[in-house]
Amino acid sequence: MATAAAFSSLRRRRSPSLEAFLAPVDLTNGGIIRTLLSVANELVELYAGKKLPFQKKNFLSLIRRIEVFAVLLDFLKESRLSSKFSYTTITCFKELYLIFYRCKIVLDYCARCSKLWMLLQNQSISGHFHDLDQEMSTLLDILPVEELGLSEDVREQVELLQRQLRRAKCYVDKRDEMLRLRLYSFMNNLEDGEVPSSADLWFFFVDQLRICDAKSCRTEIEFIEEQIVNYEGDVEPTASVLNGFVALTRYCRFLLFRFEEDMDFGAERPKKMKKGMMTQEIADTFLTIPMDFCCPISLDLMQDPVIVSTGQTYDRSSISRWLDEGRCTCPKTGQMLTHTRLVPNQALRNLITQWSVAHEVPYEPPEGAESCSELVAASSSKAAVTANQATAHLLIRQLACGPEDAQAIAAREIRLLAKTGKENRAFIAEAGAVPHLKRLLLSKNAIAQENSVTAMLNLSIYDKNKSKIIEEEGCLKSIVDVLRFGLTNEARENAAATLFSLSAVHDYKKQIADENGAVEALVSLLRDGTLRGKKDAVMALFNLSTHTGNCVRMIEAGAITAVVGALGVDGVSEEAAGVLALIVRQPAGAEAVGKEEMAVDVLLEMMRSGTPRAKENAVAALLEFGRNGGAAATDRLLKAPALAGLLQTLLFTGTKRARRKAASLARVFQRRENPTPQYSGMGIGYHLARNSAINRDTSYNGDVSVPMSISLPVMQG
Numbered sequence: 001m002a003t004a005a006a007f008s009s010l011r012r013r014r015s016p017s018l019e020a021f022l023a024p025v026d027l028t029n030g031g032i033i034r035t036l037l038s039v040a041n042e043l044v045e046l047y048a049g050k051k052l053p054f055q056k057k058n059f060l061s062l063i064r065r066i067e068v069f070a071v072l073l074d075f076l077k078e079s080r081l082s083s084k085f086s087y088t089t090i091t092c093f094k095e096l097y098l099i100f101y102r103c104k105i106v107l108d109y110c111a112r113c114s115k116l117w118m119l120l121q122n123q124s125i126s127g128h129f130h131d132l133d134q135e136m137s138t139l140l141d142i143l144p145v146e147e148l149g150l151s152e153d154v155r156e157q158v159e160l161l162q163r164q165l166r167r168a169k170c171y172v173d174k175r176d177e178m179l180r181l182r183l184y185s186f187m188n189n190l191e192d193g194e195v196p197s198s199a200d201l202w203f204f205f206v207d208q209l210r211i212c213d214a215k216s217c218r219t220e221i222e223f224i225e226e227q228i229v230n231y232e233g234d235v236e237p238t239a240s241v242l243n244g245f246v247a248l249t250r251y252c253r254f255l256l257f258r259f260e261e262d263m264d265f266g267a268e269r270p271k272k273m274k275k276g277m278m279t280q281e282i283a284d285t286f287l288t289i290p291m292d293f294c295c296p297i298s299l300d301l302m303q304d305p306v307i308v309s310t311g312q313t314y315d316r317s318s319i320s321r322w323l324d325e326g327r328c329t330c331p332k333t334g335q336m337l338t339h340t341r342l343v344p345n346q347a348l349r350n351l352i353t354q355w356s357v358a359h360e361v362p363y364e365p366p367e368g369a370e371s372c373s374e375l376v377a378a379s380s381s382k383a384a385v386t387a388n389q390a391t392a393h394l395l396i397r398q399l400a401c402g403p404e405d406a407q408a409i410a411a412r413e414i415r416l417l418a419k420t421g422k423e424n425r426a427f428i429a430e431a432g433a434v435p436h437l438k439r440l441l442l443s444k445n446a447i448a449q450e451n452s453v454t455a456m457l458n459l460s461i462y463d464k465n466k467s468k469i470i471e472e473e474g475c476l477k478s479i480v481d482v483l484r485f486g487l488t489n490e491a492r493e494n495a496a497a498t499l500f501s502l503s504a505v506h507d508y509k510k511q512i513a514d515e516n517g518a519v520e521a522l523v524s525l526l527r528d529g530t531l532r533g534k535k536d537a538v539m540a541l542f543n544l545s546t547h548t549g550n551c552v553r554m555i556e557a558g559a560i561t562a563v564v565g566a567l568g569v570d571g572v573s574e575e576a577a578g579v580l581a582l583i584v585r586q587p588a589g590a591e592a593v594g595k596e597e598m599a600v601d602v603l604l605e606m607m608r609s610g611t612p613r614a615k616e617n618a619v620a621a622l623l624e625f626g627r628n629g630g631a632a633a634t635d636r637l638l639k640a641p642a643l644a645g646l647l648q649t650l651l652f653t654g655t656k657r658a659r660r661k662a663a664s665l666a667r668v669f670q671r672r673e674n675p676t677p678q679y680s681g682m683g684i685g686y687h688l689a690r691n692s693a694i695n696r697d698t699s700y701n702g703d704v705s706v707p708m709s710i711s712l713p714v715m716q717g
Contacts, residue, residue, distance in 0.1 A: 040070040179204075250387070297318035302314075309341070312330055563576045
């Protein structure tokens with residue numbers, strides 16, 4: 001399997017033309033000889049002078065074999081017998097055409113491989129060369145040499161090659177194999193928690209492999225990461241083992257070569273990786289979280305789903321806070337709870353775990369719970385964790401006392417290291433990175449600031465790090481300052497994303513909103529930012545709006561006008577409608593929305609032509625506006641001539657949630673003592689609202705938030 005995967009990966013990466021795999025069938029006898037000679041000469045010219053660190057003997061032997069075939073073909077090109085070749089001879093030459101291209105694949109593979117990858121694939125690559133020897137041997141055994149009319153010297157060379165190929169065995173260089181085993185011994189040490197000494201690593205990487213600077217280390221790292229993607233788990237070693245080698249090489253880069261040789265690279269932004277890479281930048285990727293995975297109270301992805309006595313499921317933190325406030329009813333159904341025991345919903349937790357791993361969504365389960373951590377561990381070996389921890393200590397030391405350029409590099413590496421795996425995020429914060437990153441947030445170096453705030457974002461994804469960031473004196477203020485005055489768009493956007501991440505904790509929502517200029521800066525980004533910035537801002541505002549104490553603050557900061565304006569912006573309109581639906585739960589919020597002339601009209605337009613999720617959020621916003629805005633709001637909705645038809649359409653064609661909200665909105669008007677005459681035409685809408693159990697809105701109870709469908713971003717800058 002490994003051999004086949006190596007070839008298939010190389011073909012995907014190099015994408016050779018169809019000619020590489022199909023013999024030329026429309027050439028004359030002389031034409032195929034000339035074609036083969038051209039290919040053979042090209043291979044010799046391209047690769048004869050290549051000097052490889054490994055596979056030297058196999059590589060040179062294959063070139064010499066091709067040279068003998070070139071001598072044979074050169075003789076036949078001048079021969080008059082080529083026009084009289086038999087069918088068997090022509091078939092052999094067509095097969096030789098295929099063999100040459102397989103040779104090209106192997107030679108090109110070796111010439112382009114990184115040193116570490118060649119070492120890791122040492123036995124597999126040796127097998128490729130032996131396979132080609134066998135194919136050539138079989139070809140010469142079948143080829144009717146007597147028919148070719150060869151001269152004596154050419155015949156001798158061909159016969160010598162034939163004897164060599166018959167005796168050929170798979171050759172694995174002992175020195176190469178010794179180095180490969182030594183490389184694995186480093187992995188064994190790391191698996192045991194032992195970091196190899198700098199002397200051993202210098203001897204191996206510098207003296208033996210001739211990897212002599214930081215740039216060479218980066219090349220090795222990038223090549224192995226590319227293979228992790230290209231092989232798609234179809235080759236040995238596995239991705240978890242390869243990640244260990246990446247981590248070891250990264251550690252060597254900073255241990256052996258420090259930061260001096262990498263200064264120029266430090267001024268660059270981390271390049272965007274291909275989709276699927278372990279280090280993929282996914283800061284602007286939005287995913288739709290299944291509504292059944294969201295807590296009906298907080299609307300966030302449930303970390304620890306539990307079941308109450310009515311059979312409804314909530315996130316443990318949300319329902320515990322509900323009960324601690326003295327309530328004894330089920331938030332969703334309004335029924336009295338017969339007891340307050342919370343039973344873990346293991347089945348739902350497993351589904352959330354599987355979904356999170358499949359979509360690479362950060363998911364931090366409660367302590368002691370069987371969760372995605374066990375599944376994620378499959379892609380992160382103990383060796384990788386040990387090497388990454390050692391690297392983190394080097395980087396943090398540089399953050400603490402290194403020169404300015406080296407600090408920028410260290411921040412970039414911490415940013416990348418914190419992108420994958422909660423283990424990385426946990427030990428980076430535990431090692432003391434947050435205070436140093438906080439200081440770098442105020443840097444006048446745009447790249448240093450951008451990397452530090454993005455590193456803070458990646459660290460904040462791990463729940464336990466949120467408290468470290470919030471409790472670090474001045475850290476929240478510095479993040480907000482980057483949001484307000486950041487030197488680059490990406491820095492400001494990632495500061496907004498960091499606030500979104502931190503505001504996932506209910507207790508921090510009020511603190512963030514009260515930070516001087518935080519909400520105003522989010523409003524400004526939503527109004528004037530790029531599409532990516534608008535997404536980050538609206539999601540942060542959404543989280544803040546779930547805390548009832550933030551409503552007045554958001555109104556004062558002008559959030560209502562900005563959110564209403566965002567209703568017409570593709571890419572953020574759905575989330576903006578979700579924010580409005582939360583804000584108008586408060587009378588003050590409903591009053592503020594009522595002052596926006598275009599709010600109702602835009603929401604109605606979303607109900608008419610928006611996506612299913614946009615329609616859900618729009619009707620939810622109108623429902624809450626009608627419930628909490630008083631008579632003036634209800635009258636305003638009643639005067640909207642299109643609303644009746646839109647509600648009827650949703651009752652028949654909308655999603656289950658949209659139908660429920662539409663029926664509830666219809667009942668808001670039905671409860672009026674004197675319904676407006678023009679609304680008597682709702683007919684079947686009212687009938688369904690009264691009699692259809694599926695449309696009965698059971699989600700509203702007092703000040704409980706109304707669940708909505710909303711896209712939540714996975715932000716890892």
